[in-house]
Amino acid sequence: MTADIAYLQNLQQPLDELQALFDAQRAAYAANPMPPAAQRQQWLKALRDLLSNERQALIDAISQDFSHRSADETLLAELMPSLHGIHYASQHLKGWMKASRRKVGIAFQPASAKVVYQPLGVVGVIVPWNYPLYLAIGPLVGALSAGNRVMLKLSESTPATGLLLKELLGRIFPQDQVCVVLGEADIGVAFSRLRFDHLLFTGATSIGKHVMRAAAENLTPVTLELGGKSPAIVSLDVPLKDAAERIAFGKTLNAGQTCVAPDYVLVPEDRVGAFVEAYRHAVRGFYPTLADNPDYTAIINDRQLARLNDYVSDATSKGALLIPLFDQGQGRRMSHSLLLNVSDDMTVMQDEIFGPLLPIVPYKTLDEAFAYINQRPRPLALYYFGYDKREQNRVLHETHSGGVCLNDTLLHVAQDDMPFGGIGASGMGHYHGHEGFLTFSKAKGVLIKQRFNAAKLIYPPYGKAIQKLIQKLFIR
Known part of the structure; x- marks a missing residue:
């Protein structure tokens, strides 16, 4: 006491x-x-x-x-x-x-x-x-x-x-x-x-x-x-180099500690292997090594690093496949990794990740990808990679998110002439x-009347004249 x-x-x-x-x-x-x-x-x-x-x-x-x-x-x-x-x-x-x-x-x-x-x-x-x-x-x-x-x-x-x-x-x-x-x-x-x-x-x-x-x-x-879990969708026909490189930039900036970072990627099931290789190539091009690399940012503190490591342990214990993109981290410079075979019971698929882990979720059709997103809390951002205008419009009309960036990541936030904000659980x-x-x-709405007061016509006592006026002007 x-x-x-x-x-x-x-x-x-x-x-x-x-x-x-x-x-x-x-x-x-x-x-x-x-x-x-x-x-x-x-x-x-x-x-x-x-x-x-x-x-x-x-x-x-x-x-x-x-x-x-x-x-x-x-x-x-x-x-x-x-x-x-x-x-x-x-x-x-x-x-x-x-x-x-x-x-x-x-x-x-x-x-x-x-x-x-x-x-x-x-x-x-x-x-x-x-x-x-x-x-x-x-x-x-x-x-x-x-x-x-x-x-x-x-x-x-x-x-x-x-x-x-x-x-x-x-x-x-x-x-x-x-x-x-x-x-x-x-x-x-x-x-x-x-x-x-x-x-x-x-x-x-x-x-x-x-x-x-x-x-x-x-x-x-x-x-x-x-925040929330902002998805990225890779379309059926977009060049994987384009998508992988731009998603990698959005995910590795600040070591993924960004509220609008891509949280997971929806990839056509027959393109997953090729996407993994394209993504690995993009990340290693950005950061050839982690050791003493001035371009790679550390995790903010030990508590956040432990949280991220717990996500990995939980996911791998439940069957996820971890694909590290570097041999090992250095101190709080955590190795960027992909996660395959993820499922909804894993904490990494429930919480906002806020770090250098990127789960990959395969899908068969765009309808299936939209359903996956719409079954979850509305995210702060959504990213779609594909150049078909009809599909782009479907993304805009059939999903909900705080903001959308087509064929890139993060950049919509930096536009001064656009609003930034969430929806639902994202803000x-x-x-x-x-x-x-x-x-x-x-x-503040302000109405300014002139010296002549036409409003007298509607002052009491009321009678047939006001009824006729209302009928003529408003009801008809």
């Missing part, structure tokens, strides 16, 4: 500080509830300059958290899309902020109508460990573009990145504008219970349910970017680009 009391006393100070940060942001928003476009542009420019100037420090911090993260992958998958997103928002911000005109029904004339986009207030963002920079900056850009104050909760699994971002963002933003919150899971729980005007969470579906439950106590709207809501601005804005 004494130990529990001491623990709670030690925890109380950070929780008090957390509430104080939130209260300061709420007060700052009340003092400046509608920042002009010029001020928002200044915020975005300061952020862009900061990331550009401190890119090496960010690369080093992320690599430290992973024990090794490819510097080029950090540039490609974190810094580049972050900077592109800032640039895109800066270019389009004034247009997004303009009120949109709407039509007024003839019965309500003379009047005008418009939709005004107002900042929500204080936005909370819970950032995962797998892309700690991009998945902090992306939501931050959307929230700042919309004129909000922002609190970022960084993952306890990326302490070096969290400390650096806290220091860097503190250089350009006061804490009542943007602040970074660090801490273990207890702080994350308390963070999700704050009375945010919007809360965005990126992470596991199981944790997302807890976040949504906590937010519901305050009726806080949420955007949940979760709810969207952000990126204009959709991010809209997510973090209140679209």
